Amino acid sequence: MNEELLRLDHLSIDYKVKDGYLSAVNDVSCVVNKGEVFAIVGESGCGKSTVAHSVMNLLPDGNEEIKGKIIFKGEDLRRYGPKEMENIRGKEIGMIFQNPLDSLNPVYTVGGQVAEAILLDKVDKQEAWNRVINLFKDVKMPDAEERANSFPHELSGGMRQRVMIAMMLSRNPELLIADEPTTALDVTIEAQILDIMKELKEKFNTAIMLITHNFGLVAEIADRIGIMYAGEMVESGDVFEIFAAPTHPYTRLLMEALPRKTKAEGRLKTIEGSVPRITKKKPGCRFANRCPYALTNCYCEDPPVVHVSENHFCRCHLTGKEA
Structure with a gap:
């Protein structure tokens, strides 16, 4: 049903x-x-x-x-x-927009931006970071730990879209x-x-x-x-x-x-x-x-x-x- x-x-x-x-x-x-x-x-x-x-x-x-x-x-x-x-x-409710580069802040690392969403649920910073890495692995991000410390312009379009999917899934909508x-x-x-x-x-x-x-x-x-x-x-x-x-x-x-x-x-x-x-x-x-x-x-x-x-x-x- x-x-x-x-x-x-x-x-x-x-x-x-x-x-x-x-x-x-x-x-x-x-x-x-x-x-x-x-x-x-x-x-x-x-x-x-x-x-x-x-x-x-x-x-x-x-x-x-x-x-x-x-x-x-x-x-x-x-x-x-x-x-x-x-x-x-x-x-x-999460939302993935058409152009991920427009949705990501260019002066912060992508991992930090995903962690920011997780921190809204009152978890400590280390746990939030661990969840970011696991999310990046879930969305098949190569070298998840390294990419989490990258800035948006350092990633390809496909990787940026993976970041957006990870961000939207970070709070389990x-x-x-x-x-x-x-x-x-x-x-x-x-x-x-x-x-x-x-x-x-x-x-x-x-x-x-x-x-x-x-x-x-x-x-x-x-x-x-x-x-x-x-x-x-x-x-x-x-x-x-x-x-x-x-x-x-x-x-x-x-x-x-x-x-x-x-x-x-x-x-x-x-x-x-x-x-x-x-x-x-x-x-x-x-x-x-x-x-x-x-x-x-x-x-x-x-x-x-x-x-x-x-x-x-x-x-x-x-x-x-x-x-």
């Missing part, structure tokens, strides 16, 4: 802009269970990172309007003040949010980071919310998947079910854009157009202007949320119809 850890309940986020409000996230609902990997996938500008930052309450201060609930372990995080969120961040954790890494290092995340999930039973646009990562590590487009979650379900039978036209087109094994299978397909900038909310499917199967009502009526199976839903007028 899956035990719910995090639930987003009809979450909507609008940013204040010059010409009104920009709809970054619209009516998103999903659940992350304990010990599972839930991947959120979509093009750049679809609202994936906004969802992640909203869970951590790290959105630009005073520049957003939020509706809906963010339920973590039965409590609505939207009701928490800054001091209460400080107790949640790191201790119960129940949920780890990984925002494009392998974007700047080469394929070999990307595979190593994935293996580390899978091992740590098994060892610590940590739930992971993986934010990515890479379907290869999803197939490798995720248990369930949510597809986002223009701020909306258009399809969600078991990763094997969606890979075997994608239902939403956007999901299908993303799948068709995946690299082929051989040249004989033809050129990569692309999706014409780009993600729209929604400043005025109006009825209709946000993907309609790029969808090759769009019907007349797709442009003027909000698509219904249809349950394809018990754990698989799709937000589309075409669901159940032949496309």
Whole structure:
């Protein structure tokens, strides 16, 4: 039986802009269970990172309007003040950002920065340092003792990302949010980071919310998947079910854009157009202007949320119809 850890309940986020409000996230609902990997996938500008930052309450201060609930372990995080969120961040929810070099202080050693997080739990310095070394070994850091005394600029991108993973795991959070954790890494290092995340999930039973646009990562590590487009979650379900039978036209087109094994299978397909900038909310499917199967009502009526199976839903007028 899956035990719910995090639930987003009809979450909507609008940013204040010059010409009104920009709809970054619209009516998103999903659940992350304990010990599972839930991947959120979509093009750049679809609202994936906004969802992640909203869970951590790290959105630009005073520049957003939020509706809906963010339920973590039965409590609505939207009701928490800054001091209460400080107790949640790191201790119960950790976050790995896209560029580790931006997240690490250049004038302190990486081991010292990881130890700083551990010292918040009132342990002595020697025990904290021993835990840093063990964490570095857990994330497969070569020469852990030596690297702990290195500064961020002395490490490669893959090593810096290992430091960030170690830092986020230093206080044993129940949920780890990984925002494009392998974007700047080469394929070999990307595979190593994935293996580390899978091992740590098994060892610590940590739930992971993986934010990515890479379907290869999803197939490798995720248990369930949510597809986002223009701020909306258009399809969600078991990763094997969606890979075997994608239902939403956007999901299908993303799948068709995946690299082929051989040249004989033809050129990569692309999706014409780009993600729209929604400043005025109006009825209709946000993907309609790029969808090759769009019907007349797709442009003027909000698509219904249809349950394809018990754990698989799709937000589309075409669901159940032949496309």
